[in-house]
Amino acid sequence: MPKTHSPTKRLLIKGIIATCLLSVTRVGFAAALAKVVAVRVWPSSTYTRITIETNTHLKYKCSLLNNPKRLAIDINDINLDATLKKISSKVLSRDPYIKSINVVQLNSKTVRVMVDLKQDIKPNTFTLPPIEKYKNRLVIDLYPSIVASTEDDDPLLTLLEEYKNGEIINKQPEIKVDKNKGKDTPRQKKNTPNKNSPIVVVLDPGxxxxxxxxxxxxxxxxxxxxxxxxxxxxxxxxxxxxxxxxMTRNEDVFIPLNVRVQKARTLQADLFISIHADAFIDRSVKGSTVFALSTKGASSSAASYLAQTQNEADQIGGVSRSGDKYLDNTILDLVQKTTLTNGVILGSSILNRMKGVNKLHKPSIEKAGFAVLKAPDIPSVLVETGFISNADEEKKLNTAAFQIQISTAIVNGIKDYLKKRKK
Ligand SMILES: [Zn+2]
Structure with missing residues (x-):
């Protein structure tokens, strides 16, 4: 885009304190106007996400203004249609960051989205290609500019910040050489292992x-x-x-898979339990399943299918970076045998308790390469509570009675595991 320095333009940019990002993809000058498919606003205590979904890739420019606190996003080759107008009504009063959103047609081809802010924010804007039911998306994430210490010392915001800056991708466990065993082992989580220190459990609602x-x-x-x-x-x-x-999340918020894993590591978790209720192409498939990490591939085609669909969560939820190096083989090579063994013991203990609650999809623990199970030093399992794609189980999963039964089975499974685990 050519830079213009006309006096009017200068006036317009006066007061702009930061320009956040310029979309890099060039669109031909004869580009057709984008059609807005949907607009969404996802408020949470950690960050608020605004999503504008369109039939084509969007070209945009965003500017952060200080007085009043406002984020302006100019989107090119787009018309202010009824769907885009609806964005104003999507803002909830409980949103910690957004006061209101207004949209105006700036000129024949440009729409300005003005986000009035309740507090200083750091924006992170990016586009996502179509995946599954979603078409092209323009994502505007609003993070608080000051990382306040949150209640219960939840490290999530700091981790999201590191993730946004690409630091988590490179964050690998420190290696020390254990001379007694003569091989590399990931850094011990606890510097002073204490018999009486509590067991740290991280629950991960998918x-x-x-x-x-x-x-x-x-x-x-x-x-x-x-x-x-x-x-x-x-x-x-x-x-x-x-x-x-x-918990990795306690609200309706999208958290990237490796941020979940990293949160468990930051909390020095002793075990990690990811909770799901998935779907299969065949709607007759039902029953509970428990998965542990496999470093060699899935134990069944259903396990492979589920791992593949679960690992796509980051593309569906939308992360601004690709190439998840955290999950590559060098890390997997470091996985301690004890972690894997304990993961299997934990999974089997939970599965054993699930027997009394629901039909089992598979009689023994399944194994697959779920991204969310790949903390090298935390025994991790993924509990498939039931198949939401099956009509009977969908109904059951909605009941408090079944939810309590499943929760109780998980808790009893954890207690059984603590008696059996390898130290
Ligand atoms: Zn799931």
């Missing part, structure tokens, strides 16, 4: 925000069900005297 997870015939969304189950499990674990429990 999906969230822009990523709904599986959707049932009656429109039940996996992200809602698994959050409910995780909260119930959290409440039960909270009552246990020697367990400290955290």
């Amino acid at each position: 999906h969230g925000g822009e990523d709904p997870g599986a959707i049932g015939l009656k429109n039940t969304r996996e992200k809602d069900i698994v959050l409910q189950i995780a909260r119930r499990t959290y409440d039960l674990l909270k009552k246990e005297p020697n367990i400290k429990v955290y």
Whole structure:
């Protein structure tokens, strides 16, 4: 785009304190106007995401203004249609960052989206190519500019910040040589292992925000069900005297897979339990399944299918970076045998308790390469509570009674595991 220095233009940019990003893709001068498919606003305590979904890739420019606090996004080759106008009505009063959104047609081809802010923010804007049910997306993430210490020392915001800056991708476990064993082992999590220190459990409700997870015939969304189950499990674990429990998310927010894993590592988790309720092409498939990490490939075609769809969550939820090096083989090589063994013991203990609650999809623990299970030093399992694609199980998953049964089975499984684990 040619730079113009006319006096009017100068006046316009006066007061702009920062220009955040210029879309890099060049669109031909005869580009057709983009059609807006949907607009969404996802508020959360950690960050708020605005998504503008269109039939073509958008070219945009965004500027942050200080007085009043406002983020202006100029989108080219677009008309202010009814769908885009709706964005103003999507703002919730409880949104921590957004006061209001207004849209105006700036000229025949440009629309300005003005986001009036409640506090200073750091924006992160990027576009995403079509995936699954989504078409092209322009994503505007609003992070607080000051990282305040959040309640319960939740490291999520700091991790999201590191993730946004690309630091998590390169963050690998420190290696020290264990001379007694004569091989490299990932850094010990706890510097002073104490017999009485509580067991740290991290519960990970799958999906969230822009990523709904599986959707049932009656429109039940996996992200809602698994959050409910995780909260119930959290409440039960909270009552246990020697367990400290955290959640990777406790709201309808999209958290990238490796931020989930990294959060567990930051909290020095002793175990990590990802909770899901997935779908399969064949709607007759039902039952609960428990997965542990496989470094060699999936134990069945269903396991492989699920791992593949789960690992796509980042593309569906939308992350601004690709090439997830955290998950590459060098890291997997470091996976301690004990972590894997304990993951299997944990999974089998939970599965054993699930028997009394639901039909089992597979009689023993399944293995697959889920991205979310790949913390090299934390025994991790993925609990497939049921298949949301199956009509009976969709119905069951919506009931408090079944959710409590599943949560209780997970908690009892954890307790069984703590007696059996390898130290
Ligand atoms: Zn899932």
